[in-house]
Amino acid sequence: MSDSGGGKTSFSLQQCRFAASQGLKSAFFSIEITDEEAALQAAAQQAHMSLGRIDAITLNSKENAGSTGKADAARLRPVT
Numbered sequence: 001m002s003d004s005g006g007g008k009t010s011f012s013l014q015q016c017r018f019a020a021s022q023g024l025k026s027a028f029f030s031i032e033i034t035d036e037e038a039a040l041q042a043a044a045q046q047a048h049m050s051l052g053r054i055d056a057i058t059l060n061s062k063e064n065a066g067s068t069g070k071a072d073a074a075r076l077r078p079v080t
Helices: 008-021 035-047 051-055 061-073
Strands: none
Touching: 008 035, 035 051
């Protein structure tokens, strides 16, 4: 186990997203972060941007223009 801020949630979310991208069913849940925080992390990972910059809305014009479609693609969907 790691202390708070060690990247455990980010790593887990990344593994889930990778499995889903390979066509495998995957699910992500956390008792430590909200759905919105998980969605922001997924968007940041997909867009290859810092979560802090997305959260603080400090994107430059190029990042802002390029992030729109990527954030939609990173949206978490329920497993059916």
